[in-house]
Amino acid sequence: MADWSSYRLEDFILFAPRAYWRLFELHNAALWPAQPLILLLGFGITLLALRGSPRAGRLGLALLAAGWVAVGLLFFWQRYASINWAAPYLMPVFLAQAILLLLAARAAILPARPLRRFREWGGVALFAYGFFLHPLLPLVFGRPLAQAELAGLAPDPTAIATLGLLCLLPRGLLSGLSLAVPVLWCLVSAATLHAMDEGQALAPLAAALVGAAVWALPPRGDGKADTGPIRT
Template structure:
């Protein structure tokens, strides 16, 4: 339906239209990571609320406004992004909400690594793919880094059943994105796929 150049151009136009919001998104992503590194009950609620807003914003500003016109299937994905936002809010507030472990066990390390990658490293992949930073995929503004960051949160939160619920939609998006990039022969197909594998490994890791 579209060429790799058309797909890459989406992010350039998206960032140009929203400038300087990409810089603010990076700051908010840093705040998200710090809230996970130093967890407190209030910070957990703020983290989930921030992610919920980001899922809604990406659904409207990127998927609906930019991606859907060149990929008709995306219009059916937008409701899933809205559902993920509702899940983040509902599971975070329902009967005690979600908790982040304070101990540095492997699941927490892996989850934080995914969030750190989504915030700081994933935007730099644009340089490897020849797009330049103008086409960087920024967490909170583009779907892949947002899904990867949410996988990181879902991989480490407690109780486990709610973590699995939060993991489903971001994992499906990452798999779909990896498949799309593979069909385009783009070099960036492996990060979202690897993120799903890491999140699953963290979620399945035995906890004390």
């Protein structure tokens, strides 16, 4: 019987870092010019959230639900499966997450007021990071920008942006269930990147911890009762 204590996390990684990052380069090339449209949509949702539009939650969740479907089908099934045998088994999880987000979107009406809670500002910051800053990490770690990971096309920024948007919603059963998969995926991604000795592992790990902590913050306002939101 094998001594499992002799194995390290990196022993279970069956691909080289170069092959992993090359996947994103090929993925981006195949889906161009979807990237500018995705960034534009993310910018629009961010503006709506900052302006306190009650439509931000519903539109954002619908956009991210489409992103989870796209990542499950186009990235895990068609691309990641070529180097990771477990990828096809993750696809149904991403599709299930999309369904949860669509269910949450049906009742996701934000209060029509400017952001005033730390929880809400933290959510917008995470959402904006997932859409606009995470794609720039290749430049930080010495890789070409062609290998950028974008929300709606790659799993990490999609999960991070989802964590941020869920922090804008009132806490409830659906929003709590919708939080689980993004947090777990960020932890899985952090472990995978750590096993490849990639410094970028800190990004999904920090996002999971910050997202869960911000979502769990008590809904403290400025003393005025909120009107409009429906619990999800």
